[in-house]
Amino acid sequence: MSESGRDSLIDQWFSELLTAGLSILLNPVLYIGAVAAGLAGVWRIKRERKDLRTSVKPWYIELAGFFGLSLILGLLFSVGLSGAGIPLNLYWIYAVSALTLLIMLTGQFRLLSSAFLFPIVAGGAVAIMFFNVTLPEWFPEPATELLLPAAVIMSLLLIGEGLLIRFNAGENTSPRFITTPRGMKAGAFFTKRMWLVPLLIPVPDGAITALGWWPLIDTGGSYSLLILPAVIGFQLTVVHDLPDSILKRISAQVIWLGLLCGVIAAGSIYAPVLIYVSFAAAFIGRLVLVLRTRALCRYSGYHFIDKERGVMIIEVLPGSPAAKMGLLRGEIIHKVNGQLVKNETEIYAALQKNLAHCKLEILNYDGEVRYAQTALHEGQHYQLGLILIENRSRYQAS
Template identity: 25%
Template sequence: MTIGLLILSLVAQPVWWFGFIREWVTADRRIRQERLTFGSAVYSDKYEVRHFVLLSLLFGLIGSVISFAVGMTIPLGWWLIYTALAALAIILGLGARLPITIFVGSVVLYVWCNSIGVTQQLIAPMRQFSFSGETVTLGNLIILLGVALFTFGIWLKKIGGRFASPKIFAQKRGKLIAGYPFNELLVVPMLVLVPGNFLSAHLPFWPVLSLGGTTVTPLFLPLLIGLHLTIFKQNPKTVFKGLSKAVVILSLFILVGGILSLFVTSSTLIVLGLAYLCYLGCLISTRWHDRKQSFWFSKVDHGVRVLGIKPETPAAKMDIQVGDIITTCNQQPVSSETNFYEALLLDPTYCHLKIQTPEGDLKVTETAIFDGAPHEIGIVMFKD
């Protein structure tokens, strides 16, 4: 019964559904853009939606188990502020751009409301409804921030750069270049404990727990995890792997800082501020390092640039990477999409390529292709 009620509360979580709709719209927009730019979708499936559903629930389950194991308790006032800001951010399209900013901002807003007595003024008339005015150590929120960043790092390592969907941009002089946007969001439904029995007072069947002599109610916290970043000059997998490592290391330091804050409460806001600055530093450093590279995913005069590889196609089985330049196809020099497919037709069942990597190395790769359908080889390139 208790488990069923908690699952029901997850299904009714509006922020999760806002995130689901957001990912669906994002995937639709990406697929339409790919079809308009390249004639067909690079990734025809809505992988953003698949990632959102599966990984949100997976991380939510793991996070809930850990939360209950350590007795993670958070203030009701902060839960309300964070949930409202998370919902508003997703509606405004900022959920993937500002997940950590929303978390830190909600903590600062909660502390400010406490300092001027707004929180207590709101809680006082609500105590008749079994709302608790008991304060919760803010160190718990620092630990929760560390958990959020650790989850972010693992999530980024798992999916960052796996689906390198190119988008064409025009530079100031009209030169076309490709960039690789990463624009995904998770809403991790993590069970946390909130002081009071405000739900069970009106819904007798709602689960209530006792923690250290204090009555607490389990609630789902819609924890935002997301990133919006476009890579222009490096292999996306390499970039996100490096960012993932930096964020995971940062999260471990924040967890230590959160534990320290449990004992030295005056250090809470200092740890929070340093954590946020370090997080921004990771993002700024990643973006700056990408922009300072001399390489661009641009058109070339001799050969054709590989912008993407469609899954489950002959190209996916070949030794081809995003950014490579195909110089010859079936022993014929190529310099455009038209040249490339004309060369493929010389041998409609086989493809032999000579390739130059972005580093200048040369390699040869070959594979069988679909008979009579050279356009289905699966290599995405600039259109003529």
């Protein structure tokens, strides 16, 4: 390639990258997603103040998470997708975005998974082609030859979903109180998150000329670059265990599902029918994981309830004396300043024995005894910063 041709190619790529960056600003998914994430934070604050009479984290945590770690993940995926030349056409961009918007408006964040979105859009593409459906002039035609790249992107997003669940979903789980079928008050942990994963994808019919090795799946002579604002959602209520252990297990299951679907999709190069198996496996597999997790949480009993051996901690407020002592969720306060305690009133009565110092005997999550202590400043014996499990009527049923 001559120097002038190389310069022209660089200019084309730079122009397309700039256009792609601007294209995401025209997609309503970006704005509706940000609003939905912000509203989820506001709703969480209201629920915490109703249940706990205080808020644990500020309202903007969900909004910050929408634009957080997932952007780095999107950048890494984009380098791979655009570098390898794995294309989608405008049908996929429009259809995935429209379906994402509809689900966001329902507030069911758990359905915002590529395992649900992409198989539905793929099914729509196959139905349109099979029944020869006439689409409006403004809506692009699907292309069945793009089912393989769509399955690859779906699998990548599933792996990304698992990583985000592992490293981000548990950061700000919100405590709440619910009423058990027996009328007891129990603690639970709730998480409802959305993440924006922008993907830079080649789209047929543009200014970039196809090269010898690029794109990987050639669907035309020229391409443009657009950003698909993929949104991943997650939603879960845990009553039988600490959320971190549950989230680790779900994360591993979702990652393995993504890898399995990717392998099946790759096999479609030799057996084309496997591309449909890949989409079906993603949809059914993710649905089974959702239903299985809900059943596990529902039928495994309530762990965070009033205990005979002391008072269980459901939350430790950030920056509080309790946080400085290293107290953790799920631990049980057994003794305060040497006095056995059974409820919050007894805890604060025991603190009166020594207004300058607090010594706690704690049973950790495994039932082992440990000790925590700290100096108390004036008034802090009334403000340890603990949310405790007690069968008190002031907590309302969910």
